[in-house]
Amino acid sequence: MLTKADNDLLTRVGPGTVMGTMLRRFWTPALLSDEIAEPNGRPVRIRLMGEDLVAFRASDDRVGLLEEACPHRGTSLGLAVNADNGLRCLYHGWKFDVNGQCLDMPAEQDGSAMCARIRARAYPTVEAGGVVWTYMGPPAEKPVFPNFEWLSFAPEHVAAFKVRADCNYAQVMEGTVDSAHAGVLHRESPWGEEAKYPHEKDLKPKLEIEYTQYGLRYGAVRTLSPEERHVRVTQVILPFMTLIPPDGAGVRKHRRMANAFVPRDDVSTWHIQWFFDDTQPVDRAFRIEEGGHWLIDGFRKQLNIDNWYQQDRDMMRTTNMSGIRGILTQDHAVSETQGAILDRSREHLGTSDLAVVAWRRLMLRTARGLAERNEAPAMLSAALPWQTIKGETLVFKAQSGWKDVVPLSSELAADMTTA
Amino acid sequence: MTQQPSLVAAIDETFEPHDFSVATLATISERIARSRSLEEFVYRESELDDLWRILDYAVKDAHWIGDARHAGRLEIIRAHVQSAHDHVAADVPAPAEAMAALRHASTEVRRLAEPAKANPSI
Numbered sequence: 001m002l003t004k005a006d007n008d009l010l011t012r013v014g015p016g017t018v019m020g021t022m023l024r025r026f027w028t029p030a031l032l033s034d035e036i037a038e039p040n041g042r043p044v045r046i047r048l049m050g051e052d053l054v055a056f057r058a059s060d061d062r063v064g065l066l067e068e069a070c071p072h073r074g075t076s077l078g079l080a081v082n083a084d085n086g087l088r089c090l091y092h093g094w095k096f097d098v099n100g101q102c103l104d105m106p107a108e109q110d111g112s113a114m115c116a117r118i119r120a121r122a123y124p125t126v127e128a129g130g131v132v133w134t135y136m137g138p139p140a141e142k143p144v145f146p147n148f149e150w151l152s153f154a155p156e157h158v159a160a161f162k163v164r165a166d167c168n169y170a171q172v173m174e175g176t177v178d179s180a181h182a183g184v185l186h187r188e189s190p191w192g193e194e195a196k197y198p199h200e201k202d203l204k205p206k207l208e209i210e211y212t213q214y215g216l217r218y219g220a221v222r223t224l225s226p227e228e229r230h231v232r233v234t235q236v237i238l239p240f241m242t243l244i245p246p247d248g249a250g251v252r253k254h255r256r257m258a259n260a261f262v263p264r265d266d267v268s269t270w271h272i273q274w275f276f277d278d279t280q281p282v283d284r285a286f287r288i289e290e291g292g293h294w295l296i297d298g299f300r301k302q303l304n305i306d307n308w309y310q311q312d313r314d315m316m317r318t319t320n321m322s323g324i325r326g327i328l329t330q331d332h333a334v335s336e337t338q339g340a341i342l343d344r345s346r347e348h349l350g351t352s353d354l355a356v357v358a359w360r361r362l363m364l365r366t367a368r369g370l371a372e373r374n375e376a377p378a379m380l381s382a383a384l385p386w387q388t389i390k391g392e393t394l395v396f397k398a399q400s401g402w403k404d405v406v407p408l409s410s411e412l413a414a415d416m417t418t419a
Numbered sequence: 420m421t422q423q424p425s426l427v428a429a430i431d432e433t434f435e436p437h438d439f440s441v442a443t444l445a446t447i448s449e450r451i452a453r454s455r456s457l458e459e460f461v462y463r464e465s466e467l468d469d470l471w472r473i474l475d476y477a478v479k480d481a482h483w484i485g486d487a488r489h490a491g492r493l494e495i496i497r498a499h500v501q502s503a504h505d506h507v508a509a510d511v512p513a514p515a516e517a518m519a520a521l522r523h524a525s526t527e528v529r530r531l532a533e534p535a536k537a538n539p540s541i
Contacts, residue, residue, distance in 0.1 A: 001468050001504065208432065211458055348475065349468035351433035357468065358461045365457075365510045 002344040006364055011168045011341050013263040014050035022367040023049060023239050024137040025380055027145055029260045029272045030065060030125070031055055031132050032162050043087060045078040048136070050265040053123070054078050055132060056098075058085045064098030065134050067121035071102075077120075096120045129153075129274055130160035143380040146237075149387040150258060150276035158276040159284045161291070163328060164299045165271050169240055169263040170360075171335040171342050172271055176242040176259050177234065177359050179205050179220035180352040185330050187321035197248075198222060198230065207354040210403060211414045214238060214379045214389060216362060218355040219402045224395065231402040233392040236359055238366060238377060245391030251286060254279045256391055267340040270299070271332070292326010301329060309333045378414070385411055430454060433462050436470045439477070439496065441525050443470070448521045451507060451514045460512040467504040474500055492531050499524035 002010065013020040028048070035044045036057040043056040045068055052068040054077045062085075068076050070089040077096070080087040086103050088095040094115070095104040100122025102115035123134045124142065128151040135142050150158050165172045175181070183200040184191075195201045205220035215238040219231040235243035244257040255277040262270040273291075275282045288294065294302040303309045309324045311333075316323035324330045349357065369375035388409065396405045428434045430453050436443045447470065451463050474497040481490035499520045506517035 001471060001501075003505065206432070209458055209461060211456075348472035349465070350472065351435050351465045351469050353468065354433055354461065354465045357465050358458075361457070361461055361464070361508060368510055 001347055001349055002360065004343075004345050006360075007342075007344045009367060010170050010344075010360060010363060012266055013169070014266065018371045019363070019367045020049055021137075022363075022370050022377075023263065024135075025141060025143070025370070025376065026137075026239055027126070027133050027135050027143065029131045029262055029270070030134040031270075032160055032272075033127050033130050033132055036063065036132070040082050043078050043080055043082055045076065047264050047268075048134070048270075049263050051136070054080075054087070055125075056080075056082050056087055058098050059083065060085055062098045063125045063127060063132050064096075064100075065123045065125050065132070066096060066100055070094060071118060071120050094118070096122075098122065098125075129158055130155070131272060131274075141376065141380075144383050146384070146386045148258065149390065150256070150274050152387075153276050153278065156281040157278060158274055159282040159287060161273045161275075161287070161293065162299050163271045163273070163291075163293045163295065163301060163332070164264065165261075165269040165332050165335060166267070166300075166305060166340070167269065167336045167338065168266060168341045169261045169269040170363075171338050172269050172332065173240050173242070173259075173261040174356045174359070175331050175335050176244065176261075177218065177236055177355040178353065179207065179218075179232065179234070179355070181334070185322055185334060186327055189320065190317055191321050198224075199232075204352065207352065208401075208403070209355055209358045210408065211358070211362065212408060213382065213412050213414050214384055214386075216355075216358055217408075218358065221402065223398075227398050228395055229398050229402070230395050231393070233394075233402060233406065234355075235389050235391050236355070237389070238379060239363060243389065243391040245393040247393055251277075251280070251283055255282065271328070273328075290327060292324070292329035301332065303329045305333075305336050382411075385409065388412075430459055431462065433465050436466060436473065439470060439474050439500070439524075439528060441528050444521050444525045444528065447503075448518045451503075451517050451521075454512075454514060457512070460507050460514075463517075464504060464508045467500060467507060471497065471500050471504060489531075492527065496524050496527045496531070499527065 009018050013023055030048055031046050036055050039057050039059050039061050041057060043054045046053050046055050053065055054068045055065050057063055070077055072094050073091055075089055075091040077087050079090045086095045086097045093106040097103055100120040102118035105115040108114055123136050126133045126145050183203045187200050188196050202222045205222050207220055209216055209218045215236045217233055217235050219233045222230045224230050232245050240261040242259045246254050246256050255275055258274040260272040264270050275287055296302050309329055311323045313323055322330045324333055366377050392406050396402055447466055454460050454463055478490055478493045478497055481493055503517040503520035506513040
């Protein structure tokens, strides 16, 4: 349960908002590299945190991310000519490089002198893991790029996807810090029939959390026998990333997943996912079938709220709990139907929602700490060993705890004592 | 049936309340008193979320059956629990204030007990 004020703080991400200011201090996945595959190719319009931007790949392969509106008359640079290392506006020919510097103003009397002073707002970019990342905060505060393990995998061992969710980022984010839903929403048998998998049989995992330098990690612990416990440890990286452990068999046995829930604006989200496996290539086609994220224009799902996810009542009686095809579509369905921005003052949370509460509190504390005391999140000022942060699935002896089996290193442990 | 403090979870685990009895309120209050880290206060917030929803549905039930007087008294208890929740959830948790709010809630529950003898939810 949040107060209305805290709910607003958590969910409003535009320029100048408390949360928006905090989010902009992090490196953020912005778009797929494939969207701007060709140098001098078509610029791509992209909305991020309520800002309308245009991305382009310049002649020398560098990626630019500029404010969409030309500084001259506001025409979209999505229409611009992309050539000779810059975007040239169709209206009067102003040209900008990847840093936003004006290079040419052909229709101005004193164009050369003036254009040295003109800049389009531009954000720095880094390409990694098939994704263009950007930093939208103050230039002087730009943190070290988080070099997660999968970002250096060979291309066939990592696959990036992007899907639009039509709701606030916090809703879809909260879905991945909520192990209790897995055995219900994703149940691969009709409700009332015998469950197929252990996590479907034990719907009440014991949740345990631990704050870290990078956010938090939480374990969903299930009892296998009097002597053994099973835990899935999910990593939650501030502000909106989760690292999901491997599960199952076959292609899922060693395959891990990372999620980023990047606010498009207050009411829509870019859900960027990576699947990565250092033991075998990632099967993209299998993942699309598994996730159910067949796409239409604008990275919208083919199965979406407008067609009620093509929920199939016969399937619910014979095949699965949801009657919805695909794990990702199921997740988006429950988040999107909460409304564009969920009112968290009207919820009825229980102890199974512990990790959701932990993430919200960390977000709110971090955002207010920055706004009120200029306290930057600790993870931004240190070069953390990002490659060591992983989701884990493991079995451990009942007399020990999973935090003892996979302890945090001293570099990653947080000091969260209050008294 | 109320839950005894000796039977509930460790401080770095969640205790799941099943009622809003004086004993349950005392158990949660005692757990707040022992909490030190932000992690532990998140566990306490989650327990208070759970307690709050028990009360919220008790309020709804009272309105549903048209017992406005009982509903009003439950709303006072719910407000104290919400206050305790918000103190525990503050950026700098305020355990003393949270425990004070739960003491106020306990006082109201005791007052409720006499007319509520016929109400099995208490």
